[in-house]
Amino acid sequence: MNPFKNKLPRLVLSCLGLTVATLSTTATASAQEAGGRWEPKVEIPWNRYYTHAELQAHMETLQKAYPEFIEIVSIGESFEGRPMRVMILTNRATGAHEDKAGMWVDGNVHGNEVQGGEAAIYLAWWLLEHYDDNPRAKKLLDQRVFYILPSQNPDGRDHWFNKANTGSSSRTGTTPTDNDRDGLFDEDDYDDLDGDGEILSMRKKVEMGHGTHRMDPDDHRILIPINADQEGDWIMLGREGIDNDGDGRTNEDGLGGYDMNRNWPSDWQPHHIQGGAGDYPFSYPETANVGKFIINRPNIAAVQSFHNTGGMLLRGPGDASVRYPRSDIRTYDALGEEGELMLPFYRYMIIHSDLYTVHGGFVNWTYEGLGIFSFTNELWASPQYWGKQRDSTGGYWTSNQRQQLEFNDSVNLGELYVDWHPFDHPLYGEIEIGGFKRQHGRVAPSFMIEEMIHRNAMFCARHAEEIAEVSMEEPEVEDLGKGLYRVSVDLINPKVMPSRSAMAGQNAIGTPDIVELSGDGIQVLAGGLVRDRFRPERMTPVTLEPARLRLENGVPGQGRVTVSWLVTGSGDFMIRYSAEKCDSTEKPGIL
Numbered sequence: 001m002n003p004f005k006n007k008l009p010r011l012v013l014s015c016l017g018l019t020v021a022t023l024s025t026t027a028t029a030s031a032q033e034a035g036g037r038w039e040p041k042v043e044i045p046w047n048r049y050y051t052h053a054e055l056q057a058h059m060e061t062l063q064k065a066y067p068e069f070i071e072i073v074s075i076g077e078s079f080e081g082r083p084m085r086v087m088i089l090t091n092r093a094t095g096a097h098e099d100k101a102g103m104w105v106d107g108n109v110h111g112n113e114v115q116g117g118e119a120a121i122y123l124a125w126w127l128l129e130h131y132d133d134n135p136r137a138k139k140l141l142d143q144r145v146f147y148i149l150p151s152q153n154p155d156g157r158d159h160w161f162n163k164a165n166t167g168s169s170s171r172t173g174t175t176p177t178d179n180d181r182d183g184l185f186d187e188d189d190y191d192d193l194d195g196d197g198e199i200l201s202m203r204k205k206v207e208m209g210h211g212t213h214r215m216d217p218d219d220h221r222i223l224i225p226i227n228a229d230q231e232g233d234w235i236m237l238g239r240e241g242i243d244n245d246g247d248g249r250t251n252e253d254g255l256g257g258y259d260m261n262r263n264w265p266s267d268w269q270p271h272h273i274q275g276g277a278g279d280y281p282f283s284y285p286e287t288a289n290v291g292k293f294i295i296n297r298p299n300i301a302a303v304q305s306f307h308n309t310g311g312m313l314l315r316g317p318g319d320a321s322v323r324y325p326r327s328d329i330r331t332y333d334a335l336g337e338e339g340e341l342m343l344p345f346y347r348y349m350i351i352h353s354d355l356y357t358v359h360g361g362f363v364n365w366t367y368e369g370l371g372i373f374s375f376t377n378e379l380w381a382s383p384q385y386w387g388k389q390r391d392s393t394g395g396y397w398t399s400n401q402r403q404q405l406e407f408n409d410s411v412n413l414g415e416l417y418v419d420w421h422p423f424d425h426p427l428y429g430e431i432e433i434g435g436f437k438r439q440h441g442r443v444a445p446s447f448m449i450e451e452m453i454h455r456n457a458m459f460c461a462r463h464a465e466e467i468a469e470v471s472m473e474e475p476e477v478e479d480l481g482k483g484l485y486r487v488s489v490d491l492i493n494p495k496v497m498p499s500r501s502a503m504a505g506q507n508a509i510g511t512p513d514i515v516e517l518s519g520d521g522i523q524v525l526a527g528g529l530v531r532d533r534f535r536p537e538r539m540t541p542v543t544l545e546p547a548r549l550r551l552e553n554g555v556p557g558q559g560r561v562t563v564s565w566l567v568t569g570s571g572d573f574m575i576r577y578s579a580e581k582c583d584s585t586e587k588p589g590i591l
Contacts, residue, residue, distance in 0.1 A: 038133075040125075040129045041065050041066075041128075041129060042061055042062055042065045042125065042128075042129070044058055044061075044121070044122075044125060046118065046122060046449055046450035046453060046454075047446045047447060047449055047450060048446055048449070049114050049115065049117075049118060049161075049439075049443065049449070050117065050118065051157070051158055051161050051162070052082055052117075052150075052151055052154040052157050052158050053158075055117050055118075055121060055150045055151060056083065056085060056150075058121050058125075059072055059085065059087050059121065059124075059150070060072070062087075062121075062124060062125060062128060063087075065128075066128050068091065068092055068093060069089060069090065069091055069092070069128060069131075069141060070087055070088070070089055070124070070128075071087075071088040071092075071097075072085050072086070072087055072088070073085065073086050073088060074086075075149070075289045075290065075292070075293045076285060076286075076288070076289035076292075077285065077289075078153070078154045078155045078173070078174075078285060078286050079155055079173055079174055079175045079284070079285055079286070080154075080155045080174055082154040082155060082158070083154075084149065084151075084152075084154065084286065084289050084290075085149075086147050086148065086149050086293065087121075087124060087146075087147075087148040087149075087150075088145065088146075088147060089124050089127070089128075089141070089145065089146040089147075089148060090102075090141060090142075090144065090145035090146065091131075091141045091142045094142045094143070097145040097299075098297075098299060099299070099583075099584075100143060100144055100145045100299065100583065101143075101144060101145075101299055101301045101467045101468070101581050101582050101583055102144060102145040102146065102147055102297065102299045102300045102301060102302075103144065103145075103146050103147070103300065103301065103302040103303070103304070103460065103463065103464045103467070104146075104147045104149075104294060104297075104300050104302070104303045104304075104366070104372075105120050105123060105146060105147070105148045105149075105303075105304050105305075105306075105460055106120060106148070106149040106150070106151075106152050106290070106305050106306065107119060107120045107149075107150055107151060107152070107305070107306035107307075108150065108151040108152055108153050108154075108156075108157050108306070109152040109153055109260050109261045109305065109307065109362060110153065110156065110171040110172075110259075110260075110261065110307060111153045111155065111156015111157050111159060111160050111170040111171055111172065111173070112156070112160045112165065112167065112168060112169060112170045112171050112438075112442065113171070113306070113307045113308040113309075113379075113442070114157060114160065114161075114308075114443060115306070115308055115379050115380065115443055115444060115449065115452065115453065116150075116151075116305075116306025116307060116308070116377075116379060117150040117151050117157065117306075118150075118449065118453050119306050119377075119379065119452075119453040119456045119457055120148050120149070120150045120306060120457075121148070121150055122453045122454065122457045123146065123148065123457035123460050123461065124146065124148055126454070126457060126458075127140060127141055127146075127461070128141070136461075136465065137461075140461060140464055140465065143469075143583065144464050144467065145299070146464070147293070147297065147300065149290065152260065152286055152287075152290060152305075153173055153260060153286060154286075155173055155174040155286075156170050156171065156172055156173050156174065156256070157170075159174060159255060160438070164190065164192035164196075164197050164198055164199050164240075165190070165198075165199055165438050166190070166198075166199045166200075166239060166438055167436070167437075167438045167439070167440065167441040167442040167443070168441075168442060169190060169199060169239075169254070169438075170255070171259070172255065172256030172257055172258050172259065172260075172276070173256050173258065173260055173284055173286060174255055174256050175256060175258070175284060176256075177256055177257040177258055178253070179252065179253045179254070179257040180247070180249070180252045180253045182245065182247060182253070184245060184253065185253075186253060186254060186255050186256070186257070187244060187245045187253055188241075188243070188244040188245045188247075188249070188250070188251060188252055188253040188254065189241075189244075189251065189253070189254035189255055190239055190240055190241050190251050190254060191240055191241045191242050191244070191251075192240060193240045193241070193242070193423055193425070193433060194240070194421070194423055194433050196418065198418060198437050198438060199239050199240050199241075199438070200239070200240055200418055200433050200434055200435040200436075200437075201236065201237075201238070201239060201240070201433070201434065201435040202236070202237035202238060202239070202240060202423075202425070202428070202431050202432070202433055203223060203234055203235065203236050203237060203420070203431065203432050203434075204234070204235050204237055204428055204429075204430070204431045204432070205233060205234055205432075206233055206234065206235055207233065208231050208232075208233045209231040209232070209233075210232075210233070210235075211226070211231075211232030211233045211234045211235050212225065212226060212232050212234070212235050212236065213225055213226060213232050213234040213235065213236060214226055214230065214231075214232045214233060214234060215233075215234060216398065216402075219402065219405065220420070221401075221405060221417070221419065221420065221434070222398060222401050222402060222405070223236065224394070224395075224398050225395075225397070237425075237428060237431060238250065238251065239251055240433060242425070242426055242427065243427065257276070258276040258277075258278055258284075259275070259276030259277070260278075260284055260286060260287050261307075261358070261360075261361055261362055262274050262275070262276050262277040262278070262358065262359060262360040262361065263277060263278040263281060263282065263283060263284055263287045263360055264281055264282075264287065264291070264360045264361060264362050264364065264365035264369075265281040265282070265291075265360070265365050265369055266360070266361075266364045266365040266367075266368040266369040267317075267318060267319055267322060267359045267360060267361075267364060267368070268280075268281045268359060268360035269359040269360060273359065274358075274359040274360060277359065277360055281360065294366065294370070295370070298510055298511070298580040298581070299580060299581060300366075300370075300372055300581070301372060301373070301467045301468070301497065301581035301582070302372065302373055302374070302463050302464055302467055302497070303363060303366045303367075303372050303373070303374035303375070304374070304375050304376075304377055304459070304460045304463060305362055305363055305374070305375070305376050305377070306376075306377050306379055306456065307376055307377065307378050307379065308378055308379045308380050308442050308443060309378060309379065309380045309381070309382075309441070309442040309443075310378045310380075310381060311343070311345045311346040311347065311378060311379075311380065311381020311382075311383075311384070312346060312347055312348075312349050312355070312376070312377075312378035313336050313339045313340070313343070313346055313347070313348045313349065313375055313376075313377060313378075313459075314349050314350070314351050314354075314355065314363070314375065314376040314377075314378060315332050315336065315348075315349075315350060315351070315363065315367075315374070315375055315376075316350070316351055316352075316361065316363060316364040316367055316368060316374075317350070317351065317352055317364060317368070318351045318352050318357060318358035318359060318360075318361045318364045319352050319357050319358070319359060320352050320353070320357075322352075322364075322368065324367075324503065325501075325502035325503055325506060326502075327498070327502045327556065327557075328373070328501050328502045328503055330557075331373060331496055331497055331498065331501075331557055332373065333348075334466075334496045334557075335373070335375070335462075335463055335466060335496060335497075336348030336375070338459075338462060339375075339459050339462075342455055342458060342459050342462070343455050343456065343459060344381075344384070344455075345381035345383040345384055345389075346378075346381055351364070351376075361376075362374075362376070363375060363376050367501070367503060368503060369509070370504075370509060370510070371500070371501040371503050371504025371505075371507075371509040371510060371581075372501070372581075373463075373497055373501060375463070377456050377459065379444070379452055379453075379456055380442070380443065380444045380452060382400075382404075382441075384444070384448065384452075385403070385404070385407045385411075385445075386403070386407065390403050404436070404440070404441070405417065408436075408440065411445070412445065416436060416437050416439065416440040416445075417434075417435070417436055417437065417440070418433075418434050418435060418436075418437060419434055420432040420433065420434030421433060421434060465495075466495045466496040466497050466557075467495060467497050467581070467582070468493050468495050468497050468498055468499035468500075468554070468555060468557065468579070468581065468582040469493060469494065469495050469582070469583065470491050470492065470493045470499055470555050470577060470579065470582050470583070470585060471491075471492050471493075471585055472489050472490070472491055472492070472575065472577060472585055472586070472587040473489060473490040473492065473587075474489075474587065474589075475487055475488065475489045475575055475587055475589040476488045476489070477589060477590075477591060478536075480566075483568050483569075484525075484566060484567075484568060485566070485567050485568070485591055486536060486564055486565070486566055486567075487517060487564060487565045487567055487573070487575075487589065487591075488530065488536055488562060488563070488564035488565075489515075489562070489563060489564075489575050489587065490533075490560050490561070490562050491515065491555045491560060491561045491562075491563070491577060492555075492559075492560045493555040493556065493557060493558065493559060493560070493582075494558060495557060495558070496557045496558060497557050498553075498554050498555060498556045498557045498559075499513055499551075499554035499555045499579045499581060499582040500512065500513055500551070500552075500553060500554025500555075500579065500580075500581065500582075501554075502553065504554075505552045505553040505554065508552070510580050511580050512550045512551055512552045512553075512554070513550070513551035513554045513555065513577065513578070513579040513580075513582070514548060514549070514550060514551070514576075514577070514578050514579070515548075515549045515551060515563050515575065515576070515577050516547060516548045516549070516575070516576050516578075517547050517565050517567070517573055517574070517575050518547060518573065518574055518576070519569075519571055519572055519573030519574060519591075520571055520572075521569045521570055521571040522567055522568075522569040522570075522571060522573050522591065523567060523568050523569050524546050524547035524565050524566075524567050525546065525565075525566045525567060525568065526539070526541045526546050526565065526566040527539075527541065527542060527546035527547060527549050527563065527564065527565040527566070528540045528541040528542050528546070528549065528563070528564070529549070529551075529561065529562070529563055530562040530563065530564050533562050536562075536564055539564050546565065547565065549563055551563075554579065554582075555579075555582075567591070569591060570591045571590065571591060572588060572589070572590050573588070573589050573590070573591065574586055574587070574588050574589075575587050575588075575589065
């Protein structure tokens with residue numbers, strides 16, 4: 001059962017800048033025929049979260065409505081056999097997806113971080129629904145391809161929905177793991193002691209002076225850690241559970257227990273250095289499926305992977321020992337700073353220096369190993385509850401609880417919190433169980449989901465808009481005398497992203513950009529880069545295949561590259577530019 005269905009009425013789509021009086025499953029008229037009212041062809045309620053099967057159904061519904069734009073391909077199965085299917089989104093009438101620069105978008109590598117699945121599908125839905133009325137949506141679908149995988153971790157996702165969990169549990173996949181090294185696997189998970197479908201917290205009242213906490217005098221739901229000069233009469237006992245395996249510990253070996261976002265090749269470290277890393281990179285079926293697909297798609301120029309929570313736009317490196325080229329950092333900064341404007345209360349951050357060290361992270365691998373500009377979006381920032389930062393009084397831990405309870409009590413009329421109630425525990429005796437339900441804290445409340453996923457999806461769209469777009473100026477032909485000519489051409493890229501990252505260039509990742517001059521009756525004697533456009537004679541010649549120049553560093557973002565050839569002969573010629581992560585182009589000329 002999906003516990004988050006039918007929580008609230010559908011939202012007015014205010015985050016789109018539109019007023020929608022009514023929505024229908026299929027559009028009955030164009031916007032003009034409907035008097036300016038926008039009606040989507042496919043209605044998907046964006047005020048709830050969906051199971052993996054429901055996400056798959058949404059993809060299939062979009063494919064049926066837009067068959068000329070969507071292909072769905074299987075990339076394998078999860079550990080428990082759930083299908084992992086990628087939506088290939090592009091206008092097939094304008095070319096094959098393999099021939100277009102592309103973007104990979106996914107969500108939910110951590111099972112409990114569910115809203116990435118909705119954000120990924122929302123991106124496709126919004127672009128498709130606005131193809132006919134938004135020129136930028138049309139250009140993206142005509143010129144780019146999006147590879148969308150709503151959930152990297154379908155097993156963890158469904159376990160979070162369908163079993164008793166906290167907001168932070170079911171982060172892992174479900175491959176059995178011996179976390180406590182006792183020879184048993186997954187034998188001591190959380191226990192839903194009161195049978196309410198939630199894993200809450202346990203607390204116990206003890207003799208005064210024997211406790212670690214005291215009750216907040218203004219709110220009995222809050223326990224305050226005592227100071228050195230205070231006495232406490234309460235202790236916290238952790239999450240609901242019992243000692244299932246009799247080893248004296250509770251909840252120490254739950255389902256899975258590893259981290260698929262530590263299982264990627266770049267800077268991978270074994271478990272004793274990086275907890276949850278797995279036996280080797282790609283050791284889990286889910287990461288192996290994703291890795292194989294991306295490696296086989298060198299046209300992918302951008303990556304965004306949706307996580308939660310904290311309101312962060314994260315880039316690598318994950319470890320201080322890794323260095324990023326300065327020109328690539330400028331590209332990241334330009335994209336990240338715009339993201340901060342688009343996403344209130346989000347911060348553009350570096351993983352290792354602004355958060356914590358991560359070895360073997362996904363976006364670290366896609367950039368460091370494959371040269372793709374990559375972000376992790378940590379969806380949802382707690383200041384969004386109130387639309388402003390709140391003062392912390394009485395210590396952050398206490399203040400944060402109080403603010404969350406205020407939001408629960410006023411804006412949600414108490415539905416997100418289970419009040420403390422008695423329970424007879426087999427070990428601890430009389431205790432109390434209570435606390436926040438799983439759908440609070442890490443995930444946005446139902447009525448705030450659509451704005452969250454719209455803003456994040458549009459950040460993906462902006463990232464995709466800034467993929468390199470190289471064009472050629474008209475070739476210049478200079479007669480040097482005695483049948484020798486200089487042919488020069490400028491390659492121009494107005495976009496923020498280079499056609500080839502500096503990381504790819506300095507580490508020879510993938511295939512460099514190629515600029516080639518050819519023509520019947522034309523002989524190329526020399527060719528190379530021109531570093532100073534005012535001194536074309538200072539060309540840096542290549543010795544191998546002078547007609548076919550390799551641009552190891554590509555064409556810079558918001559910049560240009562000048563190449564030239566010394567040729568003899570006469571007649572028509574063609575200059576062709578090709579790149580892995582940028583659309584090809586060509587220009588004719590004549591000697």
